[in-house]
Structures are given as structure tokens and as C-alpha cells.
Amino acid sequence: MLKLPIYLDYSATTPVDPRVAEKMIPYLVEKFGNAASRSHAFGWESEAAVEEARDEVARLVNADSKEIVWTSGATESNNLALKGAANFYSGKGKHVITVKTEHKAVLDTCRELERQGFEVTYLDVLENGLVDLDVFKAALRPDTILASVMFVNNEIGVIQPIGEIGEICRAKSVIFHVDAAQATGKVDIDLNALKVDLMSFSAHKTYGPKGIGALYIRRKPRIRLEAQMHGGGHERGFRSGTLATHQIVGMGEAFRLAREEMAVENKRIGALRDRLLKGLSDIDQVFINGDMVHRVPHNLNISFAYIEGESMLMAIKNLAVSSGSACTSASLEPSYVLRALGRDDELAHSSIRFTLGRFNTEEEIDYAIKLLHEKIGKLRELSPLWEMVQDGVDLSTVQWAAH
Amino acid sequence: MAYSVKVLDHYENPRNVGSFGKEEEGVATGMVGAPACGDVMKLQIKVGKDGIIEDAKFKTYGCGSAIASSSLVTEWVKGKSVDQALDIKNTQIAEELALPPVKIHCSILAEDAIKAAVADYKKKRGE
Numbered sequence: 200m201l202k203l204p205i206y207l208d209y210s211a212t213t214p215v216d217p218r219v220a221e222k223m224i225p226y227l228v229e230k231f232g233n234a235a236s237r238s239h240a241f242g243w244e245s246e247a248a249v250e251e252a253r254d255e256v257a258r259l260v261n262a263d264s265k266e267i268v269w270t271s272g273a274t275e276s277n278n279l280a281l282k283g284a285a286n287f288y289s290g291k292g293k294h295v296i297t298v299k300t301e302h303k304a305v306l307d308t309c310r311e312l313e314r315q316g317f318e319v320t321y322l323d324v325l326e327n328g329l330v331d332l333d334v335f336k337a338a339l340r341p342d343t344i345l346a347s348v349m350f351v352n353n354e355i356g357v358i359q360p361i362g363e364i365g366e367i368c369r370a371k372s373v374i375f376h377v378d379a380a381q382a383t384g385k386v387d388i389d390l391n392a393l394k395v396d397l398m399s400f401s402a403h404k405t406y407g408p409k410g411i412g413a414l415y416i417r418r419k420p421r422i423r424l425e426a427q428m429h430g431g432g433h434e435r436g437f438r439s440g441t442l443a444t445h446q447i448v449g450m451g452e453a454f455r456l457a458r459e460e461m462a463v464e465n466k467r468i469g470a471l472r473d474r475l476l477k478g479l480s481d482i483d484q485v486f487i488n489g490d491m492v493h494r495v496p497h498n499l500n501i502s503f504a505y506i507e508g509e510s511m512l513m514a515i516k517n518l519a520v521s522s523g524s525a526c527t528s529a530s531l532e533p534s535y536v537l538r539a540l541g542r543d544d545e546l547a548h549s550s551i552r553f554t555l556g557r558f559n560t561e562e563e564i565d566y567a568i569k570l571l572h573e574k575i576g577k578l579r580e581l582s583p584l585w586e587m588v589q590d591g592v593d594l595s596t597v598q599w600a601a602h
Numbered sequence: 603m604a605y606s607v608k609v610l611d612h613y614e615n616p617r618n619v620g621s622f623g624k625e626e627e628g629v630a631t632g633m634v635g636a637p638a639c640g641d642v643m644k645l646q647i648k649v650g651k652d653g654i655i656e657d658a659k660f661k662t663y664g665c666g667s668a669i670a671s672s673s674l675v676t677e678w679v680k681g682k683s684v685d686q687a688l689d690i691k692n693t694q695i696a697e698e699l700a701l702p703p704v705k706i707h708c709s710i711l712a713e714d715a716i717k718a719a720v721a722d723y724k725k726k727r728g729e
Contacts (some may be wrong), residue, residue, distance in 0.1 A: 507640055509665035513605070513613060533640065545637035581619055581669065583644035583661040584637060599636030600718075 203517045205563045209404075209497060209556030210353055210381060211521060215449065216406040216557070222452045223408065226445035234442045235433060245444045252451025256400065256413050259454040260379075260388040265418060268437045269447055272412035273380035274304040276399030277347075279414055279438065280376045281308045283424030284345050284397065285317055288374065292342030295319045296373075298330055298349070298359075299539040305347050305378055326541050327490035328357040336367055345374045350382035350398075354536040354552055355489030356498025358386055365394030374422060380404055380412075384457030385465065385495040390415060396422045402446070406557060407453030411446035414438075468555050469496030471564050475553060478568030482575055484588075488537055488550055499553040502537075502546040505585040506578045511551055514574035518567050521552050545584070545594070605666055606700035612670035617677050620659045622646050628656075630726060632718025635711050641668045645715035647679060647687070649723055655679045655687060660715075667705040671695050671712035684720045 206214075215223075226248060234249045236242025250264070257264040270276045285295060297309050299321045309319045320338045325331050330348060346368055348359050361377055368375035376397040382388060384405040390398065398415040402408055416422050416437065430439030476499055479485060484504040503511060508522030522534075533547035542550075553567075579585040584594060605613070621644075622629040628649040635642040641664030648657040658676040662669045674695060679687045695701075695709035 505663060507664050507668075509640075510613070510669060513666040543638070544640075548637070548640040581616065581661055582663045583633065583642055584663045586621065586644075586661060594637065599638070599642070600634050600714075 201562060201566055204519050205517060205559075205567060206519045207553045207555060207559065207563075207567065208519045208521055210356070210552070210554035212403050212409065213406045213556055214558065215403075215408050216453060216456060218456065219407055219449050219452045223445045223449040226448050230444070232444075234444055235431065245442075248444055249442055249447050252447045255451035255455040255458075259383060259458045260390050260398065260400075260415065261392075262390040262415055263418065266390075266415050268414045268416055268434045269442060270412045270414055270438055271410055272403070273302075273378060273399045273401035274412075275438075276401075276412050276414040277302075277304040277376075277378055278308050279424065279427050280397040280399060280416075281305065281312065281345065281347060282427055283437075284374050284376065284422065285312050285315075286425040287423050288344045289317070292340075292344040293317045294340050294343040296322065296335070296338050296343060296346040298322045298324060298347075300324050300328060300352055300354075300536045301347065301349050302353055302378060302380070305349065309347075324539055327493075328352060328355050328488070328536075328540055329490055329493060330359050330364065332360060332363055332367070335364060339367070339371055339373065343371070343373050345376065347376040347378065349378040349380075350388070351379070351385060351495050352489070352536065353381050354534060355500045355540075356381070356495045356554070357489045358382075358493045358495060360493075361395065362393055368396075369394040381495070383454065384461045385497065390417075396420075397424075402450035402453055405453050405457050408446050408449040411443060411450045413450070464557065465496045468557075468559070471555050471559055471561065472496055472499050472553075474561065475499055475555070475564050475568060478564070479571060482572065486542075486546060488540060488542065488546075497555045499555075501551055501553070502542070502549040503551065503575055504546060504549055505582045505588065506575060507548050508533075508550055510578060511549070511574070514578055515567075515570055517570060518553075520554075522550060608699050609667055609670040609701070612673040612699070613666045616660075616669060616673040618657075618659050618673065619661065621661065622648055622657075622659060628723075630719050630723035632715045632720070632722055634714040634718050635664070637663065640664060641708065641711060643668065643672045643711055643715045645672060645675065645712075645719045647684075647719045647723065649684060653683050655682055655684065664708065664711075665705070667699065667701055667708040668711060670699055671701075671708045672715060674698060675712045675716055679716060684723055687716050688720055690716055 232241025232245040234245040254264045374396045378399045380401040396417045400413045402411045486502045488500040537547040632645045644661045646659045650656045660672040662672045692709040692713040
């Protein structure tokens with residue numbers, strides 16, 4: 200029996216895997232000790248759990264557990280990485296490089312760095328959403344101290360060439376930060392091989408709980424940061440605050456499951472995504488946003504031309520999807536990520552993001568395909584743009600009364 | 603975003619969707635908005651010889667509130683003279699549909715569509 204609505208918004212957040220929740224619960228009531236309590240068994244028990252989880256996070260990305268610092272989530276990790284590194288190394292230079300399609304947690308932090316006197320270059324991307332390595336190289340300056348590029352884009356799911364960018368940065372001694380919130384469990388991450396200095400993680404995008412994340416801080420060569428949160432000196436002074444043992448245990452378990460299951464899971468989810476794409480491919484005037492090859496298997500971002508995204512969401516309310524990104528859908532502006540790809544505003548307004556996950560089934564995807572066919576037909580009947588195009592009008596030649 | 607019952611009703615069952623034949627007598631068209639802004643409304647009125655709007659049809663590219671606003675005005679203009687139709691104000695549309703502040707522009711666009719259709723009618727009659 201199909202349960203409605205169907206959740207197809209796994210890049211917004213994922214449910215906590217029941218196996219993760221089960222592992223977390225004892226750390227709320229029975230094993231409640233403060234991991235910083237060194238004087239009794241309650242503290243030791245929590246500390247051991249925290250370190251086991253830290254090890255699991257490190258193992259997923261082939262890092263040393265001493266390089267992992269707990270935070271409240273990827274937003275805090277991005278803030279700590281960018282502000283912490285920029286502030287610590289400001290004596291070396293004041294220039295920072297990032298990309299226009301980054302998450303707001305990076306872009307807004309960069310805006311703050313600008314207010315603090317840093318200079319930030321926001322790079323354009325190619326039409327497929329990927330960073331052009333030559334453009335990246337050209338943006339480097341003698342006073343560049345820091346670069347930040349996301350591993351996987353949250354809206355279009357494209358995978359940036361992190362290996363190549365890392366080599367470029369290392370050769371120029373530029374600290375390289377990567378927001379990997381959308382990448383864990385989706386792509387193989389080997390921090391032993393990648394020349395990445397700082398990497399942000401989130402638990403709740405990978406079937407862990409909300410409110411917990413981590414920052415990888417490389418030890419060789421050693422990267423230093425200025426702390427943003429001061430207090431009891433937890434996490435070797437990088438991030439003070441009593442550790443949320445139950446959340447940390449949840450993140451560790453979620454990342455352990457990701458490590459063990461991602462190869463099989465990504466194949467299954469990729470097949471569902473391809474089934475969805477195939478099911479929609481007979482619809483006229485449908486455009487995929489972002490590169491289809493360098494892309495995580497669970498993401499499909501499509502523009503249904505001549506249908507406005509919000510009315511589409513209303514029409515398919517039995518599908519939990521997003522138009523643009525969940526963070527910006529409260530505003531009327533079309534997605535800044537799609538605009539950065541050079542998509543015209545009409546197609547940006549018409550985009551829907553489907554992100555599939557662990558608990559989706561073929562039956563759900565087939566329901567979605569059927570529903571989309573019905574509603575697209577209905578909404579195009581309602582669309583004056585569709586009518587004009589059918590009559591052979593080239594919309595780019597129309598003089599619109601802008602308002 | 604939560605939509606009002608009236609917006610949902612017009613969205614689910616839009617009234618008077620469609621287009622009149624281009625050569626039909628007494629038909630005037632108002633097209634407002636722009637694809638880049640996320641909404642385009644096409645409102646057509648069919649005016650009888652007595653100057654009364656006999657029928658109206660719309661097509662809208664836009665959010666649910668834009669579709670509901672244009673659906674509503676097709677009902678409201680029917681039976682009115684073209685000058686009476688011009689008295690329909692966006693505030694009335696917004697109130698009827700209980701539009702939230704971020705959707706007021708939809709009601710403004712619907713008012714503009716009426717004005718544009720009436721202007722087209724008057725232009726065609728050489729007024």
C-alpha cells in the first residue's frame with residue numbers, strides 16, 4: 200500500500216535510520232555522563248562512545264580520528280573553517296576564493312569575511328554547474344590564503360573536481376576547504392589522497408540526527424584555526440561546549456552504515472533515479488539542470504518549461520519535493536544556483552528538485568511519474584506561454600510588460 | 603506555504619480556462635507579467651454590442667495565487683460593463699482570496715490584466 204505523501208526531498212534532510220535511533224537512545228537516559236568528566240565511570244563511558252563515533256566519521260573519509268572536531272552541523276563547520284582559517288592566516292594575505300553556486304552557509308560567511316576586510320572572489324561555473332579549473336587557477340593571487348568549493352551541490356547534485364582543485368591549491372600553499380554536507384555516503388571520499396585541508400560534514404543528510412556535524416582539520420601539513428566558540432576548551436580548543444553524546448553516537452552510527460552500505464545503496468538509488476528520468480523523458484520541453492555524469496546518483500533537477508515551479512509543487516502535493524532549494528523557497532527569487540548555470544529566469548522558475556533516498560521504492564517512483572504526467576498536461580493547458588509556443592511564437596522576441 | 607481554502611478551490615478547479623478564437627467579435631486580450639518574474643497572465647474578455655462583458659477566459663503561468671487571482675477575475679468581470687470592470691481593485695481580490703503579503707503582487711497583476719484587456723477593447727473600437 201502506497202503511503203502518501205511520498206518523500207523525495209532527501210537532500211533537504213533524511214529520516215534518522217531506525218538502527219541509528221536505536222543506538223542513540225541509551226545515551227539519553229542511562230548513559231548520560233559528560234564525556235569531559237574524567238573522575239568517574241559515567242564520564243568514561245560517554246568519552247568512549249564519543250571516540251568510537253569519531254573513529255567512524257574518520258573511517259568513512261579515510262582520515263585520522265584526531266582530525267575530526269564535533270560541531271552542531273555543516274553550517275557551523277563552514278563558519279569555523281572559513282572564519283577560523285581566514286582569521287588565523289590573515290597576516291599572510293586577505294584574499295579568499297569561492298564559487299557562486301555554494302550553499303548560503305559558505306556564501307554568507309564569505310560576506311561576513313568581506314565585512315571584516317577580506318576580499319572574496321566568487322567564481323562563475325560552467326553551464327553544467329562544474330568549476331572550470333582554468334578559471335580557478337586564474338583567480339589565484341599571491342595574497343590568496345583560502346579557497347572553498349563544495350563537494351556536491353545541494354540543488355543540482357553535481358560533483359566538483361575536488362582532487363584537481365586540491366592539487367592546484369596545495370601547489371600554491373592555499374588552504375582548501377570543502378563543504379561535503381551533501382557528499383557523505385554518496386561519493387567516495389579519501390582524505391589521504393585528496394589535498395583537502397578542511398572538510399565540513401553534517402549528520403542529517405546521511406540518515407543521522409539533526410544538530411550534529413563535524414569539521415575535518417588536517418594535521419599533516421598542520422592547519423590552524425582561530426576558535427569561534429570559546430569556553431571549556433573542548434575539542435582541543437577548536438570548539439568549546441559539552442559534547443552531545445547521543446547526537447555524536449548517532450552520527451557515528453550513520454556514517455558507519457554509510458561506509459558499509461553505500462556501494463550497494465547508491466546502485467539501487469541510481470536505478471530509481473534513472474527510472475524516474477526515463478519515465479519523464481517522453482514529456483516535451485523538459486530540461487535537466489546540471490551535469491548528468493559528474494552527479495550523485497540520487498539527484499534529479501528538472502525544469503518543466505512553461506510551468507511555474509510553485510504551482511507545480513501545489514499540483515503534485517503528494518510528492519514532497521522542492522523548487523529551487525528549500526532554503527530559498529520562501530522568497531520569490533528563482534534559484535541563484537540555476538541562474539549561475541546561465542539558465543534563463545523562466546527555466547529557473549520552472550525547476551523541480553527530486554532527491555531520492557534509502558526508503559524510496561519503485562512503486563513510489565512509478566506513482567510520481569504518473570502524477571507528473573497528469574499535472575504537467577493540466578498546467579500546460581493553463582499556461583499562456585505554452586499556448587504561444589504551440590502557436591509558433593518565439594518567447595524571446597516578445598516584449599514583456601515587466602512589473 | 604499554507605494556501606487559503608479559496609485559493610485552493612480556484613487552483614484545483616480553475617474557472618473559465620482557455621482562449622477565444624482570435625477573430626471572434628468583441629474579443630479583447632490583456633497580457634501582463636513576464637516569464638522572468640515568474641508570472642504571466644492572459645485575460646480575454648468578450649464584450650457584447652451593449653458594452654457588457656458576456657464572457658471571459660484566462661491562462662496563467664505562475665504560482666497558485668496567481669492562477670487563483672486570474673480565475674477569480676474572470677468570474678467577477680462577467681456581466682459588468684467594461685468601465686465597471688475597471689473598478690475591480692487588487693485589494694478586493696487579495697481580500698477575497700485571503701492572500702498573504704508575499705502574494706499581493708498576484709492580485710495587482712490580475713487588476714493590471716483587466717486594465718490591459720479593457721484598453722485593448724477600447725483600442726479595437728478606436729476609442
